[in-house]
Amino acid sequence: MNPDAIDITHFELERIIGQGGFGKVYACRKKSDKGKLNDKDQWYAIKKLEKDFILKSKTGVDSVFTELNSVRDLIHKNICCCQYGFLSDDAVYIVLDIAFGGDLRYALKQSKLKNATTKLKCFDEDRSKFYLAQLLDALDYCHQCQVLHRDIKPENMLIVTNGYLKLTDFGISMKQDNIEDCKARSGTMGYMAPEIIMAGCNHGKPSEWFSVGVCTHEFLLGLRPYDAKKLAKCRAGIDDDLISELKLKELESSKLTDPAKDFVSSLIHLKTEGRLGAANGSADLRGHDFFKGFDFEAVKNQTMKAPFLPDINVANCDTGSNDAEEMFGGMEDEKKISFTPEQQAKFNGYGYNTEIS
Known part of the structure; x- marks a missing residue:
């Protein structure tokens, strides 16, 4: 640990x-x-990634640098902005x-509402619009900064x-001068557009x-x-x-409103041509009948009452087999793993806002 730099000892977990x-x-x-x-x-959120885990992934080191380098330059109320980045021997x-x-x-899993068809x-549609309006604001800002999130x-x-939304995890984002000319295939299958799946196809907003x-x-x-395995068939073309x-x-077959059905089907159009947003970006989405009468300004100014307020006194995530002591007992001790100088060198240059003034 560098005594002249911010590190994990400056935080109470x-x-x-x-x-x-x-x-x-x-x-x-x-x-x-x-x-x-x-x-x-x-109060902050600290994401801890074990170096051992990172090094086992072919893209692990690139991913942690990508996230830090992308998110530290993004400052927006609907994005989880970066405040610090630092290393320890093991993480x-x-x-x-x-x-x-x-x-x-997790919010979907906890929802008390069930769809009548599925x-x-x-x-419901109102709660969905509330979150989507903020997602559009976050993505608009990212795109203005020449960043594709790529894992929505x-x-x-x-x-x-306060019930509002923040976009996070920029580990596979892409920042380049022309974000309409991205060739690297990355994302989560099932959410990836067909043009990303298809070999050699450019993709963008x-x-x-x-x-x-x-x-x-x-x-x-x-x-x-779409079933992820069936969607993967797009590799051979549509x-x-x-x-x-x-x-x-x-x-x-659902009982959703006609504007909701059309909004969704227009967005998940398999071909880029004809997809909602392909012509005029988020303006096409905001102007769709699905959002007719929706107060985007109230959401942007955070004056609209959130449809759901979380209980912040509980762990709002799947706890799995973890017991209360692990969930609420702070950070566990670091694993004592020996890394070679060459392995440690892969993390050289990682850090943000660590200077002590």
């Missing part, structure tokens, strides 16, 4: 607020006023805006204390709108529109047989 294959996210409080931000007692840490309410995947837990899904949308459509389908019906195979049966 309180409890787990999220976890997944990448590691765990902890609610923490800044213990000191050291650093540039004058932020003693400020990588990124300190972000806190979101005590968990992610929208019998699965879902959100419920797990990456977090609920903060329309691919993000496809993912928004998948999420909207999931919000309203409780499941994704023909009439595949379009027929990927017919939107649940959406078409």
Whole structure:
């Protein structure tokens, strides 16, 4: 540890607020006023990623640098902004805006509403619009900054204390001068647009709108529109047989309003041509009848009452087999793993806002 730099010892770890294959996210409080931000007692989220796990993945090191380099330059109320980034001997840490309410995947699981057609837990149209309006604001800002998120899904949308939303996890985002000319295939199957799946095809902002459509389908019906294995057939191209195979049966037979059905089906159009948003970006989505009469300004100014307020006194994530002591007992001790100098060197240059002034 560098005594002249911000590190994990400057934070009091309180409890787990999220976890997944990448590691765990902890609610923490800044213990000191050291650093540039004058932020003693400020609450943050710390994402801890074990170096051992990172090094086992071919893209792991690139991913942690990508997330830090992308998110530290993004400052928006609907994005989990980066405040610090630092290393320890065994782990990588990124300190972000806190979101005590968990992610929208967990919120869907906890929803008391079930869709009449699918019998699965879902959100109503008003609650879906509330989250989607904020997602559009976040994505507009990202696109203005020449950033494609590339992994839009419920797990990456977090609920903060006032019920509003923040987009997170920029680990596979792409920042380049022309974001309509992205060639790297990346994302989560089931949410990835066909043009990303197809080998050699460029993709850009329309691919993000496809993912928004998948999420909207999931919000309203409780499941994704396309089976991931069937969607993977897009690698060979899109023909009439595949379009027929990927017919939107649940959406078409549902009792959703006609504008909602059209909004979703227009977003998850398999071909970029004709997809909602391909012509005029988010303006096409905001101008759709699905949002007729919706007060976007009230959401942007956060004067609209949130349809759901999280209980911040509980762990709003799946706790699995973890007991209360693990969930609320702070961060576990670091694993004592020996890394070679060459392995440690892969993390050289990782850090943000660590200077003590």
